[in-house]
Amino acid sequence: MTSADKENSIDFIREIVERDLREGKHGGRVHTRFPPEPNGYLHIGHAKAICIDFGIAEEYGGLYNLRFDDTNPVKEDVEYVDSIMRDIKWLGFDWEDRLYYASDYFDKMYDYAEQLIEKDAAYICDLSTDEVREYRGTLTEPGRNSPWRNRSVEDNLDLFRRMRSGEFPDGTRTLRAKIDMASPNMNMRDPAIYRILKKSHHRTGNRWCIYPMYDYAHCLEDSIEGITHSCCSIEFEDHRPLYDWFLDQLDIFHPQQIEFARLNLTYTIMSKRKLAMLVENGLVSGWDDPRMPTLSGLRRRGYTPESIRDFTGRIGVAKRDSTVDMALLEYCIRDDLNRRAPRFMAVLDPLKIIIENYPPGKCEELEFINNPEDESAGSRMVQFSRELYIERDDFQEEPHKKFRRLVPGREVRLRYAYLITCVDVVKDEDGNVKELICTYDPETRGGSAPDGRKVKGTIHWVSAEHAVPAEVRLYDRLFTVENPLSSDNFIDTINNESLRVLNRCRIEPSAADLVIGEPVQFERKGYFCKDPDSTEKRLIFNRTISLRDTWKKILKNQK
RNA sequence: UGGGGCGUCGUCAAAUGGUUAAGACACAGGGUUUUGGUCCCUGCAUUGGGGGUUCGAAUCCUCCCGCCCCAGCCA
Secondary structure (H helix, E strand, C coil), X not given: CCHHHHHCCCCHHHHXXXXXXXXXXXXXXXXXXXXXXXXXXXXXXXXXXXXXHHHHHHHCCCEEEEEECCCCCCCCCHHHHHHHHHHHHHHCCCCCCCEEEHHHHHHHHHHHHHHHHHCCCEEEECCCHHHHHHHHCCCCCCCCCCCCCCCCHHHHHHHHHHHHCCCCCCCCCEEEECCCCCCCCHHHCCCEEEEECCCCECCCECCCCEEECHHHHHHHHHHHCCCCEEEEEHHHHHHHHHHHHHHHHHCXXXXXXXXXXXXXXXXXXXXXXXXXXXXXXXCCCCCCCCCCCEHHHHHHHCCCHHHHHHHHHHHCCCCCCCCECHHHHHHHHHHHHHHHCCEECEECCEEEEEECCCCCCCEEEEEEECCCCCHHHCEEEEEEECEEEEEHHHXXXXXXXXXXXXXXXXXXXXXXXXXXEEEEEEECCCCCEEEEEEEECHHHCCCCCCCCCCCCCEECEEECCCCEEEEEEEECCCECCCCHHHCCCHHHHECCCCEEEEEEEEECHHHHHCCECCCEEECCCEXXXXXXXXXXXXXXXXXXXXXXXXXXXXXXXXX
């Protein structure tokens, strides 16, 4: 094996697809689908599935469908249909005209069910839920046949039609597949195919009062759409014999189900139910809270679709249980934003400095590079004046030995501006630093000295007169531990400092015109984007992710 | 203790019996730098355990250990 081969190694699903292509299995056709149930919001785990389903189709010149698996009206709603479509489009996938609903196939599914009955492969069962459970047996004991298992085809057909016409109340009867009550695979112990549910459906209204179960419906949906490779998560592995059974009984087009491991991420949770708990209990502001692993949350936080797609590519596809380090996701967004985000100056925790020898009232414009990683981004002019704000923690009166920012008597650089020296510290009556008196060297305009002398530190600043006020929301990981679910109660592991709101920030004026969601870098601080809560009067920025902070690391390693 | 699946670096993940077990993230150290950012360099595993087959095993056989999933008229 050469190194080039190693770099091109592919996952087991793509291996299957490539082999099928090579062998001409479906006439060289690749057709996949992403089949969400519209009962909640998409999260980054779904993004992994979407990138596998749709990404594979794209890579092999195939097609992909978006299909809503809406077979249970009790849990579903159009609200979710809309948000799911928005999120998938945002990720950058286009299913064109191939948008389908399981409910589109209800008639066809019903016909197939009658076929099953006619070949004595399904029967109407009158057992109650509790009785079914008793008859099913346990993991170690076989089940027993339902007393209704041997009804005649005629009776079954008659009963099924009456079920459909609404003659029987919810829960009184089911249509069951006649397979094997002693199967070691619980899924094969005469699973339910149809249940009675007198509930209005968001698309079919009251046309139906019986609804197909997942195992029966899903393989038919795939078959009807001519799906070649039906990828799903690993817990469906032992449903595959059932998937195959229905298609074999009906003798119709047979897609291949392939299972892969779900995504887990450190410091967060992926369970829809538990995320809902956070929303319902007000622990987060909503499904799109920037701390949520939902796609709407990540989007609001400032994650780009490109970064998420890059991430899903980097984590790979396999079958083993795994938990990906959140640091990888953070790396992906930093990597993307470093290349594309224009730089701005923002002082989050302002400390005023006065340049003693700079003429009062004078203002000059200095040239700033918009993005050192992208020459085409050009430059802009930024106003400089006598009174400025710098970051409070860029000054230490009694400095740490490795601190190389502003210190009394030490010269540092104001980025793209001048070399300054702190000559005096003004304090309030409590002894807190109120402002700094500095001097500047007029010969160092732009930040470099003609005599070639160097300074160790460069700090950012904004002009006090010109900067605009803003609120900045600093987000951190939602949980304090890598695996919140390992705790007795995951709620207890929520990070109380996952949101810090800073109200006195000052940003360079040009940043006020930014479009909501557009990513920027606040130099030396991190990547940010304007939040939709912003108004004309109130600018609000979300911190997507901080810059890598080796200074913080130095301080931490010292302890 | 039925059935199914899975165990390779701290975390993901390659390897398809054949030279020193890829790569990425993380971590540690160093260089460059007008962002303590970026970038560059260096370091970082003998494959869950035992036996066996073989000239040769992460790959094959065998026994053991561990983890995950399944007893919805949810998906």
